[in-house]
Amino acid sequence: MTKADIVNEIAKNTGVDKASVLATVESFMDVVKNSLANNENVYLRGFGSFIVKKRAQKTARNISKNTTIIIPEHHIPAFKPAKSFVAMVKEADF
Secondary structure: OOHHHHHHHHHHHHOOOHHHHHHHHHHHHHHHHHHHHOOOOEEEOOOEEEEEEEEOOEEEEEOOOOEEEEEOOEEEEEEEEOHHHHHHHHHOOO
């Protein structure tokens, strides 16, 4: 499902015009991105959490050059679904 599909589905279910729905979805995504960029987690009860995970420094190998490199500590965004969300997907009949 793409962002356009999401906008169409919300517009169809709510009766709100697509331009308003698109602006709302874009604004939601901007708020989540900005919050994570500021090291603030976003919790959506019943859906899940957008969190910032810390990756520790590690040693890796470049196989083609046969060298060792150090990957510094860094932060990455992650999504952790709510238990009810996970249960709903597990019960879905595909």
